[in-house]
Amino acid sequence: MSVDPRREKGQIKYGHFISNCYVPRTIALTYDDGPSENTEELLNILDEAGAKATFFIAGNSNGKGPIDTTSKWTDVIKRMVEDGHQVASHTWSHPDMDEMGSQDRRLDMAKNERALANILGKYPTYMRPPYLHCNNQSGCLSDMRDLGYHVISYAFDSGDWMDPNNLTAMTERVDRAFQSTDAQEGRMLLIQHDTIRTSAVNLTKYVLDMISQRGWKAVTVGECLADDPERWYRDPAWISLASRSKRGCVVSGRDFCGDVRRFHTKVECFRSNVQCEQAALECMNSGSTDKKDCEKLETICSMQFLFCSTCGEPEPPCDIGNFNVDKRA
Numbered sequence: 497m498s499v500d501p502r503r504e505k506g507q508i509k510y511g512h513f514i515s516n517c518y519v520p521r522t523i524a525l526t527y528d529d530g531p532s533e534n535t536e537e538l539l540n541i542l543d544e545a546g547a548k549a550t551f552f553i554a555g556n557s558n559g560k561g562p563i564d565t566t567s568k569w570t571d572v573i574k575r576m577v578e579d580g581h582q583v584a585s586h587t588w589s590h591p592d593m594d595e596m597g598s599q600d601r602r603l604d605m606a607k608n609e610r611a612l613a614n615i616l617g618k619y620p621t622y623m624r625p626p627y628l629h630c631n632n633q634s635g636c637l638s639d640m641r642d643l644g645y646h647v648i649s650y651a652f653d654s655g656d657w658m659d660p661n662n663l664t665a666m667t668e669r670v671d672r673a674f675q676s677t678d679a680q681e682g683r684m685l686l687i688q689h690d691t692i693r694t695s696a697v698n699l700t701k702y703v704l705d706m707i708s709q710r711g712w713k714a715v716t717v718g719e720c721l722a723d724d725p726e727r728w729y730r731d732p733a734w735i736s737l738a739s740r741s742k743r744g745c746v747v748s749g750r751d752f753c754g755d756v757r758r759f760h761t762k763v764e765c766f767r768s769n770v771q772c773e774q775a776a777l778e779c780m781n782s783g784s785t786d787k788k789d790c791e792k793l794e795t796i797c798s799m800q801f802l803f804c805s806t807c808g809e810p811e812p813p814c815d816i817g818n819f820n821v822d823k824r825a
């Protein structure tokens with residue numbers, strides 16, 4: 497993945513802390529450390545309110561197991577994107593990034609990129625450092641710039657981590673935040689944790705009520721910064737289909753998960769290819785899906801057809817493990 501071009505796109509700075517929204521009357525709800533047992537319910541609450549949020553995902557922290565090989569996490573992360581939320585990185589193992597060397601830091605980021613690409617077919621350009629520790633002296637910020645990340649802080653801390661069961665303390669803090677001068681303009685970036693149940697469920701409902709009373713809109717971080725959704729993610733230069741998690745997408749978009757079914761023989765390869773073409777066609781005919789995603793899948797189907805036609809004669813074997821999708825194609 498280190499070979500990927502990390503072009504800087506758009507107006508939003510890279511390798512630089514951003515702590516508030518730019519767009520008036522928007523609020524960015526952000527959730528760190530997940531997914532967790534509360535995330536599915538949180539997604540239902542957001543969905544009911546028509547609210548969008550941003551999830552800063554830690555790939556393998558708190559003993560939850562790797563996100564790309566634990567199917568309940570894989571499913572919930574796919575749902576985030578399908579529901580129109582933004583998926584961002586919170587590192588792989590949740591380390592203090594100022595306390596590690598550049599090489600370890602980049603490796604930890606790369607692991608999360610690979611895992612998210614295994615699930616979504618793409619990886620984020622937005623990240624939040626654990627404990628917000630990422631400074632210039634340690635070289636962390638320049639690493640994030642090299643890797644092409646927007647570094648996201650927050651304007652207001654819900655403080656949910658201080659007393660995880662005390663809803664009153666959390667709502668009082670949020671009340672104060674909404675009364676502050678910054679919030680009068682209706683631009684706010686709030687931090688919560690979906691690993692903390694009272695925060696994910698109860699506090700979210702409370703905040704959504706306040707937002708609707710004020711006529712504000714709960715949006716993703718990208719949207720509250722007026723950054724084009726195209727720039728929230730990067731395509732990996734290649735995808736090894738064999739390394740993908742079982743229910744991962746090669747192309748992931750809103751309401752759409754383009755998949756290539758596993759195959760181990762020439763016959764299965766062609767059968768899988770027919771399914772690929774059908775999925776691409778259905779995508780094209782559906783009203784709701786972004787046509788760019790359908791075109792991406794179509795390109796991959798054509799590459800698969802070529803692969804099926806030439807594999808096994810005698811090399812390479814007709815196995816999904818030998819079919820790598822070059823995303824630059």
Ligand SMILES: [Zn+2]
Nearest residue numbers: 528529626627
């Ligand atoms: Zn965290």
